Amino acid sequence: MTDLFSLFRPRPDPxxxxxxxxxxxxxxxxxxxxxxxxxxxxLLTHAGRPVRFYDDLVRDRKVVINFLYTACxxxxxxxxRHLLEARTMLGEFGRDIRFYSISLTPLDDDPPALRAYMxxxxxxxxxxxxxxxxxPEHIEQLRTGLGFFSGNPAEDAxxxxxxxxxxxxxxxxMRWGHxxxxxxxxxxxxMIRFELV
Numbered sequence: 001m002t003d004l005f006s007l008f009r010p011r012p013d014p015x016x017x018x019x020x021x022x023x024x025x026x027x028x029x030x031x032x033x034x035x036x037x038x039x040x041x042x043l044l045t046h047a048g049r050p051v052r053f054y055d056d057l058v059r060d061r062k063v064v065i066n067f068l069y070t071a072c073x074x075x076x077x078x079x080x081r082h083l084l085e086a087r088t089m090l091g092e093f094g095r096d097i098r099f100y101s102i103s104l105t106p107l108d109d110d111p112p113a114l115r116a117y118m119x120x121x122x123x124x125x126x127x128x129x130x131x132x133x134x135x136p137e138h139i140e141q142l143r144t145g146l147g148f149f150s151g152n153p154a155e156d157a158x159x160x161x162x163x164x165x166x167x168x169x170x171x172x173x174m175r176w177g178h179x180x181x182x183x184x185x186x187x188x189x190x191m192i193r194f195e196l197v
Contacts (some may be wrong), residue, residue: 009143030174038171041138043102046124046131052157053142056132058171062097062196065167066181067148069105070117075164075182080121083166084183086130086192091148099129102142106133147178167193189196 021105034040040054041196065083068076080101087094103109109117114131120125134138143149146167168191169176 018197033121033128033174037147039138039141039145041134041141043132043134043138044111046110046111046118046133048138051132053138055130057098058169062154062170063168064097064192065102065146065169066165067102067143069103069106070109070113071105072144073109079164079181080123082181082183082185084121084123084186086188089186089189090192095128096194097128097192099126100137101129101131103133104133104143106139109133133152134192168192 017073038054038058040052040156041173042138043051043053043057045051057063064083066079068079083101087099090097103114110133114133115124118129118131123128123129126168148165148167165180166188167176168179175195177195178193179188181188
């Protein structure tokens with residue numbers, strides 16, 4: 001499995017002195033990883049329940065995370081279909097894997113809009129798949145922390161350029177990888193199995 005440190009671009013923390021950050025990171029790499037790449041921002045689930053990203057959704061869990069928006073007419077529909085197919089194919093192996101789909105347009109995608117989107121794919125009764133929204137600045141923190149950005153502000157501002165990928169991780173083991181969502185559900189299921197063995 002790929003180490004998360006090699007996947008995500010390190011970003012300096014302007015509020016911390018470099019030597020102290022290095023000492024802290026060396027002492028507790030899991031906490032450093034969480035602080036840099038898995039922000040504990042507040043979000044709302046599709047059911048309207050407030051949650052904290054790291055504490056409530058990711059800590060100690062196996063997860064599959066993607067970004068989408070409900071009005072997307074480009075890659076979000078095949079992405080959701082392929083994720084659904086992969087989830088079904090994982091069967092018993094996938095029982096303890098949590099799927100999270102995070103809205104890129106949180107001002108439009110409130111909980112009722114997320115629930116309607118889920119219903120349109122028949123995944124509204126899946127307790128292991130949560131759709132999330134929140135404040136735009138919190139979504140942006142997650143998007144960049146999880147590596148869903150190109151580094152080009154013009155490209156990143158264009159929702160049509162959003163990545164057709166999922167982040168796959170086992171937080172407790174600090175093991176993270178990714179897979180394309182533009183492949184088949186069967187291929188995605190294989191990648192998820194490979195990353196979360």
